[in-house]
Amino acid sequence: MPDSPLRQAALEVESHVGAEGWDQPPRLFALVPTADLIAKEPGLADQLSDDPASMTPVEQELPADRELEDLLTEIVWPEAVIGCAAVVERIMLPPEAEAALPDDPxxxxxVVAAHPDRREVRLVAAVVRDGGAHSAVxxxxxxxxELLEGPDLxxxxxxxxxRTLA
Known part of the structure; x- marks a missing residue:
């Protein structure tokens, strides 16, 4: 997997959230250039990467009573934010199980909660304004x-x- 500042930011977010265990609500992070953050807050320099291309994830507070996907339709990041990342926990079923799923929510x-082949997963997605993306599962x-990762998982x-960066 080729390394990049975006990949490193996504892995940092996954590690940070993973250290707090499972059964967490969705989490959202702004990605800001580390150099810009250090310029505004020099006292943080010892805690942040010295790579001039790096990005620092800054966690955003989310209301507990809303679905992340709905919130994302309302978010527009300021220009200082060069990307964003989100973390959600979901239940995944094998593709062959989809045909037997009921329509009633x-x-x-x-059915999903009781399915013997369900897998609980943590999904991480990170994107930047130039269109780049990295994800992890x-x-x-x-x-x-094992952490699976790639540009479009x-x-x-x-x-x-x-859409929040458009």
Whole structure:
């Protein structure tokens, strides 16, 4: 996997959120140039990367009573923010299970929660204004599950984030 400041920011967000365990609400981060942050807050220099191209994730406070996807339709970042990242926990089913899923939302939740092949995952998506993206997925089980990463593992979340930067 080629390294980049965006990849490093996405991995930093995943590590930060992962250190706090599972069963967390969605999290949203602004990505700002580390050099700009240090210029405005020199006292942070010892805590931040000295790479002039790096980005620093800055967590945003989210209302607990709203879905992240709905909130993202209302967010427009200021120019100082060069990207953003989001973290959500979801339940994934294998593709072959989709055909048997009910249409009723309440029934769907019950079926998914009881499905023997469901997997709880943490999804991380990060995007920048120039269109770049990086994503990561970690399963809850096994405890030492490998982090999968790539530019487009969670395309829906990436697209939601890109719209906030337009």
């Amino acid at each position: 309440e029934e769907l939740l019950a 970690r399963a809850r089980e096994p405890h030492d599950a 969670v395309p829906g979340l990436i697209e939601h984030l890109r």
